[in-house]
Amino acid sequence: MKIKMKHLTISSLLWCLLMGVAAASPTEERRECPRDCVCEDAPMRAASFVLTWMTSWGEDDLPEVHPNEAVEVADGVKSTTAADAGVNVDIVGLHATCALMADTNLTNLLQALPSRTMVLSVLQAAGSKLVVLEAEHLSSLSNLRALHLQGYAVRRARQVSGYMSNRVLEMVDQKKKAAQIEEDQQNLTLAISEDALMSLNQLRLLDLQFVRLVAALEGGRPRRQTRPLATSTLLDVPLSDFLSMTDQVPDLNLPPELKASAPVSSSPPESSEEILFVPLDGGEESVVPYEVFKAESETVLAPFAAQSELKYLRVAHAKLDRVGPELLTGLPNLHTLTLEHNHIKILPPAMFTPTPNLRHLSLAHNNILSLEGESLAGLDNLLTLDLDSNKLDRLGPASFPGLPSIATIRLINNPLTHIFPFTFSNVNGTEQLFIGSRDVSAELHTDTFRDLDSLTTLVIENTTLLSLSRAMLEGMPTLKDLSIHGHVTYIDFDAFTATPNLETLTLSHCHLKRLSLDAFFGLKNLQYLDLSHNGLDEISPGTFDHLSSLRELYLHHNNLTTLPLGIFVPTPVKLIQLHENPWHCTCDLMQLRPTFTNKVRRRHNMVCRWNEKLGTVCTNEKPIRLRYDNRVAPLCKTPSQFKHNDIFQVTHKRLKCPKHLWDPRPKHKKITAVLPDDDEEEEENEEEIIEEEPNWLPLTAFASAPREVKDLLEIAEAEMPEDTYAPLSTKEESAEIPQRDEAGDTIELISIVTVSNGQDYRRQKEEMKRQMEEERRKAAEIKLKEKQQLKLQLSIEKQKMKEKMAAEMELERQRKRNEMEEFLKQQELHRMMQERDSNRMI
Structure with missing residues (x-):
């Protein structure tokens, strides 16, 4: 019995030991991850900033996963961006997400990460002081392939309670606090040094948000800031020269005592003068000899020179106000570049020559004032150009260079007032074009869109046209989707004869008052027509008879009171939205049916499920379906006894109307x-x-013949x-x-x-x-x-x-033959004279 107990005890000890080893392995694995970080093994596409890159250029939208399915959204994305860039986003590696707190030691935090870390995200928390990421911090992470740095951004405070003091002193104090918050919002407390990425030779994706670009640290202090950094990042010029330029820097507030105490000198500093230097972290000021300052000022800053394999670069909310080719030095294989939400005003010539393989370029949400073709020269492989939300006020033939591969150009939310003829002649391969702003009306000329032979989608956000004519739309034979907003007075009878392949036409918010009988003549392939939010008060009989392929018609938010009998009969329409019109309910509206007036579009859903053999499997995209929705039912406004009642209920139950029948079969x-x-x-x-x-x-069929x-x-x-x-x-x-x-x-x-x-x-x-x-x-x-x-x-x-044309051609050929014979005779005579003169000279 004792022997059995002894064997049992030994077996139990061995079992506990094995279980302890098995349980200790994950613990040790977890210990590899620092306390302020979260680590897990996952494919690269699981990172949020990688998914943003894959789905932000129009290839694929994020799938709508069924709420009952517990799967990752990234598994349903079928983007071709990563494959086109040559990045394997399915490779599995260690993902680390770290929080940069107020008391975090950046050096200890990053060096404690496992060396096999593949994706790193550093998020700065509130209360963190100024932190500069240098080369020594990332030296141990040479296997890093994707890096995301996001600094803390102060949001402007809002009045939540609704209480606002009416005392003058308190109002002034509140304005000062708001100004202080606005000033603090401009300060970025996370910076990256010029040489911080030197050791990351395998880096493929780099995402920087709310991060300052600064020069490398030399001798314990930052080197002079040079282009393309913001002018307000460092203060390293002589105090006298700096004070003389304060009028040119509107967002810089200096104490009055500093302006009064310091002399203003307009002369350049001599070699014997000394330079006042303000450190990056706000420490004590130091004095630098002018020779050192001058030598450092001639240095060109190239923070990404070592990333020759970088494919995706995003520098957003970095307050860049000047850029140059040196910013992109060393990036010959760059695939996507995003410089959104900065203060860029001017694009210098040959800005993108270091990136000849660039496919997607975004300069949205900047302050670009003008666009010159020299700035975009050399981008022969560019597919997408995003210039939304800038300050461009006019475009002309010199705005774009020759971009043979361009497919999409976005110019939304630019105060464009003039778009001159042949503006897009150098980018005639464009397939999608988006222009205009809701605040400013763009003036379009007759040949503005000439030679856009490959254009399939055109969106004009705001324009003023006396009439939409054929000359305006001529030159786009392959156009399929057209959307125009603004102020269009009239539509010519042959306006769309130059675009016979149109499938979608949107003319909403155009202040249209009336439509002619042949306004849509020639649109045999049109499937979607939107005339909502206009001032239409009448529709002529036969207006839609030519639209033999029409499926959806939107006439809501107009001033329609009645409709001609049989207006929708010749068209195979499946959806007609007529709500928000002042309908006068009579028997003429009995032709309306809820089977097409009470429907809305329903977007397709992509449902993903987990399969033990195949993994995550997503169903194919379904076509757009229509579903019933009584909220879009047309309602009566007059007579008063039927106000706010459904038209179908009134005409079929409360009015005694004869039933009109239409025979859809051809005779x-x-x-x-x-x-x-x-x-x-x-x-x-x-x-x-x-x-x-x-x-x-016809209409006469409903009357007594x-x-x-x-x-x-x-x-x-x-x-x-x-x-x-x-x-x-x-x-x-x-x-x-x-x-x-x-x-x-x-x-x-x-x-x-x-x-x-x-x-x-x-x-x-x-x-x-x-x-x-x-x-x-x-x-x-x-x-x-x-x-x-x-x-x-x-x-x-x-x-x-x-016969007449043949005779004229024969006469023309005979004339040309006689002219040629006469010319040959003259040539022979001239040759003989030259020979005679040469013989005389001999």
């Missing part, structure tokens, strides 16, 4: 005509003509009892009734003889029908004969025209 009518010809047989001259009647009834004679006879015969055919009298009575001939529109008199026998009456009726059919046949023969004679006459005239 065919065959006419066989015989052409007399002496040379050919009669059977060969028979020709069958098929005339297709419209598959919808005038009765013809044969119809009246049929009605009378059907209503007569059988004994009515008894002889009335032995005397025949005749009457003459006028009848309109359908073929020649002539009036003739048809005699109707009434006899005492019912059989004679029916025989007379049949005879009259035969006469009418014979007249119709003759009229058809006459029309067909006239048509053939006209066709023959046209062919003869065409042949004569061809």
Whole structure:
């Protein structure tokens, strides 16, 4: 028994030891990660800034994952950006996310990270002091492939309670506090040194937000700041020269005592003078000899010179106000560059020559005043150019250089007042173009969009046009999506004949008052038409008859009160939004059906599920569907007793309206005509003509048509009892009734003889029908004969025209031949004279 207990105890100890080793391994793994960091093994695409890069250039939107599915959003993204850049975002490695607190030692924090860290994100918390990231901090992370640094940004305080003091002193104090907050917001407390990335040779992605770019530390202090850094980052110029330039720096506030105590000197410093230096961290001032200051001022700052394999670079909210080619030195393989939310005003010439392989460039949310072609020279592989939210006020032919690969140009939220003709002639391969601002109306010229042969999408945010004409849209034969907002007075009858491939047309917020009957003539492929938020008060009958492919029509937020009968019948429309109109509910609106007026668009969903064999599997994208929504139902405004009631309920339940029916099936009518010809047989001259009647009834079909004679006879015969055919009298009575001939529109008199026998009456009726059919046949023969004679006459005239043109061409060739012979004679004569003169000289 004791032996068994002994073996049991030893086995238990071994088991506990093994379990302890197994439990200790993850603990040691967790110990590799510092206390202020979170570490995990994951693919590179799992990082949020990597996912932003993959989905921010229009290739793929983020999938809408079903709420019941617990999967990662990144697994459903099928972007081609990373593959195009040559970055493997599926590689698995260590991700580290670190928080930079007020008491964090940056050196100890970064050096405590495992050397195999692949993705690093450093987020600065509130209360952290000024921190500069230097080369020694990242020297142990040579395997780093993606780096994200985000400094702390102070947000402007808002009045939450709603209480605002009405005392003058308290109001002034509050304004001072708001100004102080605004001033503190300009201070960035996270900086990266020029040589901080020297050891990261494998870096592929670099994302810097709210991070200052500063020069490397030399001798315990930062070197002089040079371009392309912001002028307000460091203060390292002589105090006298600095004070003389304070008027040129509007956002710099100096104490009054400093301005009063220091002399202002406009002369340049001599070599013997000394330079006042203010350290980066706000420490004590130091004095630097002018020779050292001058030598350091000539240094060019290139913070990314060692990242030759870098593919994605983002420098956002860094307060850059001047940039130059030196900023991009050493980045020949850069794929995507983002310099958003800075203070850049001017792009110097040859700015992007160090990055010849750049595919996507974003300069949005800056202060760029003008665009010159020399600034963008050398970007032969550029696909996307984003210049949204800048200060561009005009564009011309010299604004863009030759960009042979450009596909998308964005110029939204720029105060463009003039876009001159042939502006986009150098970028005629553009497929998507977005221009305009809601605050400023852009003036477009006739040939503004000339030569854009590959353009498929055009968005004009704000413009003023007297009329939308063909000349304005000419030069874009492949255009499919057109969106125009602003003030468009009228649409010409041939405006869209130059863009026959349009599938989507948006003319909302255009102040349209009326539409002509042929406003959309030629748009046979149009599927989506948006005329909402205008001032339309009337729509002419037949306005949409030409739109044989229309599926969605938006007429909401207009001034429509009624609609013509059968206005939507010829179109295969599936959705019509008519809400927010002052409808006058009568029987004319009975044609509306909730099956197409009470529907809205529903975006497709991508559902991802976990499969044990295949991993995360996402379903294919479904087409856009329509679903019912009573919130978009059109409501009555007048009469007052029906106000705010659904039109369908009023017309079908509260009004006594006749039911109008439309037959959607096409009707065919065959006419066989015989052409007399002496040379050919009669059977060969028979020709069958098929005339297709419209598959919808005209407006006259809903009114009482005038009765013809044969119809009246049929009605009378059907209503007569059988004994009515008894002889009335032995005397025949005749009457003459006028009848309109359908073929020649002539009036003739048809005699109707009434006899005492019912059989004679029916025989007379049949005879009259035969006469009418014979007249119709003759009229058809006459029309067909006239048509053939006209066709023959046209062919003869065409042949004569061809002969005339051939004769003129022959005369032109003969003239050119004579001129050539005369020229050869002159040449021969000139050669002979030259030979004679040479012989004389000999």
